[in-house]
Amino acid sequence: MNxxxxxxxxxxxxxxxxxxxxxxxxxxxxxxxxxxxxxDGNSASVAxxxxxxxxxxxxxxxxxxxxxxxxxxxxxxIYTMDPDGSGLALLTQGSDPSWSPDGQRIAFWRFQxxxxxxxxxxxxxxxxxxxxxxxxxxPTWSPDGKxxxxxxxxxxxxxxxxTGRRSVTxxxxxxxxxxxxxxSDPSWSxxxxxxxxxxPDYGVPNARCLSLLTALMFPFDFWTEIWLVEPDGTNLRxxxxxxxxxxxxAGWPAWSPDGSQLAFYTGGIGYDAIxxxxxxxxxxxxxxxxxxxxxxxxxxxxxWSPDGKRIVFGSAANWGFATLSGELIQPAQRQLPSRFAVWSxxxx
Numbered sequence: 001m002n003x004x005x006x007x008x009x010x011x012x013x014x015x016x017x018x019x020x021x022x023x024x025x026x027x028x029x030x031x032x033x034x035x036x037x038x039x040d041g042n043s044a045s046v047a048x049x050x051x052x053x054x055x056x057x058x059x060x061x062x063x064x065x066x067x068x069x070x071x072x073x074x075x076x077x078i079y080t081m082d083p084d085g086s087g088l089a090l091l092t093q094g095s096d097p098s099w100s101p102d103g104q105r106i107a108f109w110r111f112q113x114x115x116x117x118x119x120x121x122x123x124x125x126x127x128x129x130x131x132x133x134x135x136x137x138x139p140t141w142s143p144d145g146k147x148x149x150x151x152x153x154x155x156x157x158x159x160x161x162x163t164g165r166r167s168v169t170x171x172x173x174x175x176x177x178x179x180x181x182x183x184s185d186p187s188w189s190x191x192x193x194x195x196x197x198x199x200p201d202y203g204v205p206n207a208r209c210l211s212l213l214t215a216l217m218f219p220f221d222f223w224t225e226i227w228l229v230e231p232d233g234t235n236l237r238x239x240x241x242x243x244x245x246x247x248x249x250a251g252w253p254a255w256s257p258d259g260s261q262l263a264f265y266t267g268g269i270g271y272d273a274i275x276x277x278x279x280x281x282x283x284x285x286x287x288x289x290x291x292x293x294x295x296x297x298x299x300x301x302x303x304w305s306p307d308g309k310r311i312v313f314g315s316a317a318n319w320g321f322a323t324l325s326g327e328l329i330q331p332a333q334r335q336l337p338s339r340f341a342v343w344s345x346x347x348x
Contacts, residue, residue, distance in 0.1 A: 067348075
């Protein structure tokens with residue numbers, strides 16, 4: 001049975017941020033079948049996915065979208081396409097694709113039988129799939145393309161060839177069966193700083209294990225925050241607002257290409273939004289707010305265009321781009337094969 005079909009039968013707790021828990025889960029676990037097929041490390045079947053016309057609520061069609069190529073996960077796995085919505089291709093089963101800095105490879109993870117079953121890397125066309133780890137979730141690349149940071153309960157780093165694994169931040173309470181989730185969604189800036197989503201202790205007591213499945217289903221039940229850390233684990237700190245308080249109900253951080261700003265998803269009573277903050281916090285600016293929340297279409301884990309001037313967001317028929325001033329741009333009238341897109345935009 002599809003992961004989403006299983007989740008649809010689970011009673012839902014709605015929290016202050018009012019974001020659909022099933023949508024949150026799918027943003028990380030990607031609408032894809034719970035039983036991936038055999039892994040072929042030397043080949044991949046790349047399908048041109050069918051699309052149907054969609055609509056976008058605001059913006060101009062006339063402006064040319066930036067270069068690079070987009071990646072996201074849908075019901076059958078990982079897709080890539082051009083920013084105008086053309087060239088949509090299905091590559092392989094998996095979730096949370098992340099482009100390498102040179103745009104030649106994609107890292108991703110797979111979820112099977114309720115567990116994270118490993119981090120993988122493939123070529124941009126879906127070929128040469130290689131397993132990097134036996135566990136972990138939500139990978140991101142180092143600026144030099146030689147390492148991956150990923151969720152491992154805390155945040156871990158590993159060489160792309162699978163060697164040299166180390167812990168950057170520790171997991172939560174560890175029981176006999178699994179590392180409990182404390183950190184997720186890493187994003188590695190060109191300046192070396194790793195941003196990530198943290199599930200703070202006051203929201204999740206260390207004595208209670210927060211499983212990956214529970215964390216991804218009910219993130220805002222646990223007052224998620226965005227934190228920063230150096231790759232060696234030092235200088236751990238949270239992003240704060242103008243009052244000096246940690247930003248809460250926030251996640252899916254994405255560094256701008258120059259490493260100076262973070263885009264992220266956030267929410268509040270009756271709304272959700274895509275916002276920007278500089279690397280030191282304090283000045284938070286929304287570039288897209290939606291009210292009321294659409295429970296059927298996630299506003300998206302955002303990412304930046306190669307020139308740093310636009311941010312991609314949204315899902316299904318209501319995906320598009322926002323400029324830093326908040327102008328909305330419709331790239332094409334296309335319906336995405338995903339209601340819960342978490343985006344990655346290649347820099348080349």
